[in-house]
């Protein structure tokens with residue numbers, strides 16, 4: 483039984499895919515996909531030995547060692563030439579780490595694979611990397627589970643350079659269009675946090691007025707975005 487978060491990630495994996503799941507931990511995602519015959523082949527990459535051995539025992543339990551290939555490796559180093567991977571999932575990590583994994587592993591990317599990324603924080607960093615490397619975002623999801631809000635970004639290499647605006651990088655080009663209730667809730671919470679920051683800055687003896695103004699501007703931007711038009 484998958485979490486709603488991982489279920490949503492798995493929904494983006496097309497039937498017949500050859501997947502690399504990087505930072506797989508217990509390998510729940512690739513196991514789910516293999517069990518349901520959505521993937522025909524899967525690389526299960528893990529940098530840490532403990533999680534990798536968990537993954538191996540979970541894979542063995544389901545008798546899936548012919549489909550899923552657990553490998554101890556840093557990032558995309560788990561992918562080998564013969565794998566012929568056409569989908570990569572990287573989920574449950576910070577946006578910085580996801581970006582590092584993609585940047586360090588560039589040589590392993592053929593440009594044919596669909597990237598399905600689920601940063602826990604730092605989504606704009608991931609979108610900036612995608613834009614800089616000519617990946618086009620073609621779907622985004624936002625969901626809430628157990629009090630956390632998660633975003634999922636899927637992208638594919640484009641023919642032409644990709645340009646996103648500052649707003650699109652921050653909020654997500656599709657999420658910005660959709661403005662779902664979860665999206666609004668996420669950014670309302672962000673406003674609340676920024677207001678708290680401003681409040682405590684105002685109590686300081688030496689006020690950093692420039693910084694306060696910058697945060698206020700950020701709040702205004704968010705407010706403009708989530709404002710429900712009538």
Ligand code: SAM
Pocket residue numbers: 488504505506507508527528529530533555556557558572573574575579583
């Ligand atoms: N992907 C799973 C999920 O979304 O539920 C597990 C997420 S878990 C919080 C993050 C995992 O990524 C950990 O097991 C960690 O060891 C692994 N990890 C961190 N850096 C990595 C790297 N550079 N290469 C491969 N795995 C990495």
